[in-house]
Amino acid sequence: xxxxxxxxxxxxxxxxxxxxxxxxxxxxxxxxxxxxxxxxxxxxxxxxxxxxxxxxxxxxxxxxxxxxxxxxxxxxxxxxxxxxxxxxxxxxxxxxxxxxxxxxxxxxxxxxxxxxxxxxxxxxxxxxxxxxxxxxxxxxxxxxxxxxxxxxxxxxxxxxxxxxxxxxxxxxxxxxxxxxxxxxxxxxxxxxxxxxxxxxxxxxxxxxxxxxxxxxxxxxxxxxxxxxxxxxxxxxxxxxxxxxxxxxxxxxxxxxxxxxxxxxxxxxxxxxxxxxxxxxxxxxxxxxxxxxxxxxxxxxxxxxxxxxxxxxxxxxxxxxxxxxxxxxxxxxxxxxxxxxxxxxxxxxxxxxxxxxxxxxxxxxxxxxxxxxxxxxxxxxxxxxxxxxxxxxxxxxxxxxxxxxxxxxxxxxxxxxxxxxxxxxxxxxxxxxxxxxxxxxxxxxxxxxxxxxxxxxxxxxxxxxxxxxxxxxxxxxxxxxxxxxxxxxxxxxxxxxxxxxxxxxxxxxxxxxxxxxxxxxxxxxxxxxxxxxxxxxxxxxxxxxxxxxxxxxxxxxxxxxxxxxxxxxxxxxxxxxxxxxxxxxxxxxxxxxxxxxxxxxxxxxxxxxxxxxxxxxxxxxxxxxxxxxxxxxxxxxxxxxxxxxxxxxxxxxxxxxxxxxxxxxxxxxxxxxxxxxxxxxxxxxxxxxxxxxxxxxxxxxxxxxxxxxxxxxxxxxxxxxxxxxxxxxxxxxxxxxxxxxxxxxxxxxxxxxxxxxxxxxxxxxxxxxxxxxxxxxxxxxxxxxxxxxxxxxxx
Amino acid sequence: xxxxxxxxxxxxxxxxxxxxxxxxxxxxxxxxxxxxxxxxxxxxxxxxxxxxxxxxxxxxxxxxxxxxxxxxxxxxxxxxxxxxxxxxxxxxxxxxxxxxxxxxxxxxxxxxxxxxxxxxxxxxxxxxxxxxxxxxxxxxxxxxxxxxxxxxxxxxxxxxxxxxxxxxxxxxxxxxxxxxxxxxxxxxxxxxxxxxxxxx
Ligand code: FES
Ligand code: FES
Numbered sequence: 003x004x005x006x007x008x009x010x011x012x013x014x015x016x017x018x019x020x021x022x023x024x025x026x027x028x029x030x031x032x033x034x035x036x037x038x039x040x041x042x043x044x045x046x047x048x049x050x051x052x053x054x055x056x057x058x059x060x061x062x063x064x065x066x067x068x069x070x071x072x073x074x075x076x077x078x079x080x081x082x083x084x085x086x087x088x089x090x091x092x093x094x095x096x097x098x099x100x101x102x103x104x105x106x107x108x109x110x111x112x113x114x115x116x117x118x119x120x121x122x123x124x125x126x127x128x129x130x131x132x133x134x135x136x137x138x139x140x141x142x143x144x145x146x147x148x149x150x151x152x153x154x155x156x157x158x159x160x161x162x163x164x165x166x167x168x169x170x171x172x173x174x175x176x177x178x179x180x181x182x183x184x185x186x187x188x189x190x191x192x193x194x195x196x197x198x199x200x201x202x203x204x205x206x207x208x209x210x211x212x213x214x215x216x217x218x219x220x221x222x223x224x225x226x227x228x229x230x231x232x233x234x235x236x237x238x239x240x241x242x243x244x245x246x247x248x249x250x251x252x253x254x255x256x257x258x259x260x261x262x263x264x265x266x267x268x269x270x271x272x273x274x275x276x277x278x279x280x281x282x283x284x285x286x287x288x289x290x291x292x293x294x295x296x297x298x299x300x301x302x303x304x305x306x307x308x309x310x311x312x313x314x315x316x317x318x319x320x321x322x323x324x325x326x327x328x329x330x331x332x333x334x335x336x337x338x339x340x341x342x343x344x345x346x347x348x349x350x351x352x353x354x355x356x357x358x359x360x361x362x363x364x365x366x367x368x369x370x371x372x373x374x375x376x377x378x379x380x381x382x383x384x385x386x387x388x389x390x391x392x393x394x395x396x397x398x399x400x401x402x403x404x405x406x407x408x409x410x411x412x413x414x415x416x417x418x419x420x421x422x423x424x425x426x427x428x429x430x431x432x433x434x435x436x437x438x439x440x441x442x443x444x445x446x447x448x449x450x451x452x453x454x455x456x457x458x459x460x461x462x463x464x465x466x467x468x469x470x471x472x473x474x475x476x477x478x479x480x481x482x483x484x485x486x487x488x489x490x491x492x493x494x495x496x497x498x499x500x501x502x503x504x505x506x507x508x509x510x511x512x513x514x515x516x517x518x519x520x521x522x523x524x525x526x527x528x529x530x531x532x533x534x535x536x537x538x539x540x541x542x543x544x545x546x547x548x549x550x551x552x553x554x555x556x557x558x559x560x561x562x563x564x565x566x567x568x569x570x571x572x573x574x575x576x577x578x579x580x581x582x583x584x585x586x587x588x589x590x591x592x593x594x595x596x597x598x599x600x601x602x603x604x605x606x607x608x609x610x611x612x613x614x615x616x617x618x619x620x621x622x623x624x625x626x627x628x629x630x631x632x633x634x635x636x637x638x639x640x641x642x643x644x645x646x647x648x649x650x651x652x653x654x655x656x657x658x659x660x661x662x663x664x665x666x667x668x669x670x671x672x673x674x675x676x677x678x679x680x681x682x683x684x685x686x687x688x689x690x691x692x693x694x695x696x697x698x699x700x701x702x703x704x705x706x707x708x709x710x711x712x713x714x715x716x717x718x719x720x721x722x723x724x725x726x727x728x729x730x731x732x733x734x735x736x737x738x739x740x741x742x743x744x745x746x747x748x749x750x751x752x753x754x755x756x757x758x759x760x761x762x763x764x765x766x767x768x769x770x771x772x773x774x775x776x777x778x779x780x781x782x783x784x785x786x787x788x789x790x791x792x793x794x795x796x
Numbered sequence: 797x798x799x800x801x802x803x804x805x806x807x808x809x810x811x812x813x814x815x816x817x818x819x820x821x822x823x824x825x826x827x828x829x830x831x832x833x834x835x836x837x838x839x840x841x842x843x844x845x846x847x848x849x850x851x852x853x854x855x856x857x858x859x860x861x862x863x864x865x866x867x868x869x870x871x872x873x874x875x876x877x878x879x880x881x882x883x884x885x886x887x888x889x890x891x892x893x894x895x896x897x898x899x900x901x902x903x904x905x906x907x908x909x910x911x912x913x914x915x916x917x918x919x920x921x922x923x924x925x926x927x928x929x930x931x932x933x934x935x936x937x938x939x940x941x942x943x944x945x946x947x948x949x950x951x952x953x954x955x956x957x958x959x960x961x962x963x964x965x966x967x968x969x970x971x972x973x974x975x976x977x978x979x980x981x982x983x984x985x986x987x988x989x990x991x992x993x994x995x996x
Contacts, residue, residue: 031931032921034939035946037831037871044830126816212835212843212940212974262835262940263974294836457962520938520975689934696977697937725840725972733978734969 018602021533022753025689028525029542030518041260042232045218047287051080053280054128055273055290056118056135057299058110061718062157062369063139065108068118073131078123080284082135088279090248095271097238097374099165099177099336104246104275110139111159111334112371113719114299121280121288144369144718148308148329151175151366159334159367167340170642177332177365178340180347182419182645185358190323194314196398202311202387203784205710206331207304209376210730211519213262215272215300216291219281226253227278232261234268236515237551246275247282251547254278258545264519265701266375267301269556270337298723302337302374303711305330305365307346309387313394319401321410323358324351328384330373332365337374339365344489344640345380348420348649352388353430353482354410359419361645369718371711375556377701378483378763385481386785389768393477393775403772404434404478412482421646424653427746429681433657434480436679436742443661443675443738445474460663460670462734471667474674477660477772481764485757486559486651490639493559493651494631496550497527497567498543499575501535501617502625508604508617510535510572513543513629516552516564521759522690523560527568529686534572535579536601536617550631558654558757561686566752567632574628576601583620635750652748656680656761658699658769661737664777669789671707673735673770676700679742683756688743695762696739702766704731707774710786801863803827804873813860820844820855823870831871831943835972842971845944846870847877852951854970871943874950878924881954882995925995926950926988935984937975945971949985957992959985 020026033039070082085093085105093107094100106117118135122128145151145159152173159175167178191197217231226249233239236256244251261268273290280288292300308329314322328346332339347363363380376382396406411430417423446469448458454468461467487493498513510531518524528540545552552564580599583606588594597608606614638647661675676699685691708729712721722728747754767785775782778792790796799810799822810826820837823829823846833843837856844855847869855868869877926949929935936942945968952959952967959967964985973981 025934027931027934028936030939031936032923034936034942035871035923035927035930036875036921037829037943039939040830041833041940043834044824046825046828046830124814126814210974211938212833212841212972213938214834261938262833263938265974291834293834294838294840455962457966463966520940522937693934693937693976693980696979697975698977700977701974724838725836726838730972730974732969732972733965733981736965736978739977739979 018532018536022529022686039260041213041262043216043291045230050287050289051121052125052128053288053290054120054132055116056132057114060139061113062142062144066138066140069136073134076131078127079131081121084118092245095242102335119276121284146715146718175367177336178343179364180343182347182361184419187323187325187358187360190358191314194322195317197314198394199312202309204307204383206306207705207709209265209267211263214292214297218289219277220287221281228255230257230259234264234517235554236547243275256547261519265377269375272300295723302372304376305373307383311391313391315395315399319399319409321356324356325360326350328363330365333370333372335372337372342380346384349381350384353412355412355416370713378760381483382764385764386768389479404438422648426748433679437657437659437677440677460665460672467665472663472665473777475662475773475777477769477776479765479768480657483654483761484650485654488649494633495552495564495567496631497571498549498629499571500627501575503618503621508537509539510537511541513549514552515545515549517555519555526686530568558759562757569752570632571628571630575626578626587615654756654761656765658765660769660773662773669792673737675737677740681744681746682758683748684754692741694759695741698762699739699766702763706767706770799860802867817860818856819858819860819863822860843944845947852948875922875924929984929988933980933984933987935980941973
């Protein structure tokens with residue numbers, strides 16, 4: 003395997019400073035460190051009211067009655083609304099299936115479902131008023147797992163389904179089912195010398211973005227509304243909001259406010275419609291801000307899953323077949339479940355060559371909290387399971403675990419279970435080699451001349467050990483994630499780029515509707531404009547719906563797709579600028595007509611470097627503007643019976659090595675190091691790339707050893723909706739995260755880049771689990787691992 | 797009720813404050829200072845960290861009435877606060893640590909540093925060393941944790957100008973960040989410490 007692939011093609015603007023490939027700094031950095039950056043919860047308006055949502059206290063019940071009279075009578079309360087007050091017949095919303103009621107209608111299907119909304123002049127008044135609304139529930143039995151969902155007499159979570167999946171699912175409590183059949187797994191199993199089976203459980207993880215769901219809705223004079231909001235996709239929100247309000251889309255103006263992280267949790271609507279309804283009802287601006295308790299109910303989570311796997315191999319270590327069944331709990335509403343099923347099934351065997359597979363993935367409707375998008379999107383759960391299987395099988399064959407993976411690693415040209423060929427670099431074996439080659443952290447690193455530093459030991463400042471009973475373990479994992487929206491989705495983006503002279507300088511303005519959620523898209527857009535247009539000054543216009551859709555900030559897609567759209571619009575602008583140049587100055591120099599021309603350093607130059615004109619002179623008295631859509635290669639749907647189809651745009655790969663120290667007596671784990679190697683195609687901004695990889699890695703570690711939403715199986719109620727009881731990794735829990743970045747260009751993608759945000763979240767979790775197994779010798783078939791799983795007291 | 801206190805060196809008066817309101821609410825919603833963040837309002841995340849008479853506290857856990865007559869410094873005042881401290885010889889409160897534990901060398905601290913020219917907004921804004929280091933080291937993604945981390949990190953560097961990595965982790969363990977994996981935050985604090993050491 004070559005250490006470096008085809009050189010990335012950049013023909014334009016390589017001499018302009020601050021272009022792609024440099025670690026330029028965030029344009030919003032100064033505002034963010036001074037506290038001036040306006041997040042959605044910071045919005046304030048003269049005369050504004052505060053909205054509050056009343057949520058169900060039970061998971062599954064009929065609503066017998068709702069009495070709002072006491073709440074309405076309270077001083078300071080301006081409005082109370084229930085289902086009956088909704089202005090139009092469109093009373094549901096949803097990303098793909100419109101099954102989610104804006105406010106509960108006759109029934110609640112999960113704990114924390116919105117039932118009524120209140121607007122008042124103080125947030126505490128609104129909270130107290132909401133508490134005064136009397137809801138009479140008649141409780142129903144709860145559906146909480148596959149057995150209860152598909153029992154012959156199971157209550158249907160949604161009666162009378164007529165969505166586009168309802169026709170092919172085996173039971174109405176199954177949202178979507180995607181089988182993938184390729185080759186003959188049963189026949190191939192006969193050739194296997196070793197077969198390993200496993201049953202795995204993946205807990206419910208929360209995105210836990212720090213900026214709470216929030217926004218401000220301001221009624222407009224024309225009867226419309228202007229919503230300042232933190233979201234991942236303005237235009238998708240708009241499409242769902244406008245019909246419920248009974249407004250044409252142009253009367254719902256959306257401006258992106260500062261977004262305090264997202265990780266998938268802002269793909270679905272939260273308080274958007276509620277704030278708009280209250281603003282239109284009261285004629286006043288309405289602000290809604292969730293607190294953390296409410297946030298745990300206010301967005302979908304990562305699907306918990308049960309995964310059943312069988313892998314086989316010959317005695318020389320070649321995989322023969324994989325059979326697997328992945329059961330995702332989608333909770334009460336569909337959200338992104340169908341697409342998560344598509345991902346889980348198509349990526350279920352990981353980055354390996356297996357020709358004979360029998361795969362099935364389903365998502366259930368239950369009365370558990372709704373689950374949808376979270377970084378890694380179905381590929382995370384699968385990776386946890388198939389990597390555990392790969393370790394087991396390597397051990398059975400008697401091979402080194404890394405060597406076994408490398409022997410079966412996919413490469414460019416490998417055919418996916420879906421029949422799709424992998425047509426760009428797939429350096430799976432190389433990433434494993436790199437991550438393994440990194441030096442290991444020193445043993446007993448907690449020892450110093452001053453004794454043991456307990457901060458470096460399992461248990462930390464609780465001072466539970468000074469090294470006694472502490473065992474080190476090392477584990478490896480690698481994963482595959484798709485980039486972009488798959489299965490035939492029209493996954494385009496739009497960019498508007500203008501070029502003009504301002505104060506004697508050529509300036510480019512980039513306007514997209516891309517949601518900057520922290521990933522650094524705005525930084526990269528400025529870099530692309532510099533590279534393509536040869537200017538230093540780039541203004542990033544605030545994201546809003548006055549420009550075409552940018553698609554979602556998810557699926558690792560924005561640098562690829564909106565980055566691609568910005569590049570494309572810049573190229574179109576460049577052509578127009580050169581046309582103006584030819585018109586104005588063409589007669590002075592023959593190269594205008596004959597040479598390849600570039601924009602660099604504020605000038606028009608030939609590819610030989612000869613300066614033909616200053617951009618300031620070319621653009622004097624002119625401005626050039628282009629708004630254009632851009633698309634990547636189209637994809638196809640997966641066949642509903644065989645799962646065959648060229649469903650994905652691009653694949654992204656990362657590998658991890660985890661080093662852990664386990665206090666085996668107390669069951670406490672300290673992750674010492676999580677080394678990552680990832681192929682990024684082309685690092686447009688190396689500093690941001692590393693930041694993404696480290697952040698993704700830590701989220702993967704979180705669900706390995708601490709993060710889980712606990713849902714009571716008897717009541718389907720959430721037990722730990724707080725940062726006191728849902729534990730996020732702190733800086734003390736966090737290992738060092740060395741990163742090795744590989745850049746093998748994907749010739750189909752702009753600049754050869756690869757979407758990077760999600761891949762590191764996949765392999766991190768199984769690597770940590772493998773390291774804990776290595777330290778303890780335990781089987782550990784569930785994640786997250788808690789102390790009782792290590793001490794045998796579970 | 798009415799609450800009088802000093803915020804970032806300026807006397808402030810908040811009227812009609814309801815007893816249950818937190819200092820965080822008063823800062824954000826009554827005084828127009830939303831820089832301190834509201835990620836949990838449960839005392840668990842540190843995004844609301846401010847200095848109260850010099851001590852770092854979670855503003856969401858402090859009742860507004862408790863700050864009567866006291867001094868608060870928020871992220872909005874951090875640059876000025878640090879500047880004044882520097883003018884008074886690197887120690888605004890007189891509580892600066894002196895136990896010269898080996899910190900990170902400037903060279904080590906800077907190896908990731910990027911030279912940027914991208915900050916078009918807020919150009920010319922004067923920043924404290926720790927604010928600048930957060931930008932330079934790439935420690936800011938969504939930035940929601942940043943204000944609280946800056947206040948906490950600045951306070952730690954005031955006490956302990958040469959922190960070890962373990963010291964930094966301990967001092968910042970009350971501040972959650974969901975985006976960065978903390979590595980660049982470590983880099984930023986090391987960088988601020990190294991620059992501060994060089995400047996003295
Ligand atoms: S908002 Fe105060 S600690 Fe989280
Ligand atoms: S929480 Fe987003 S940068 Fe720390």
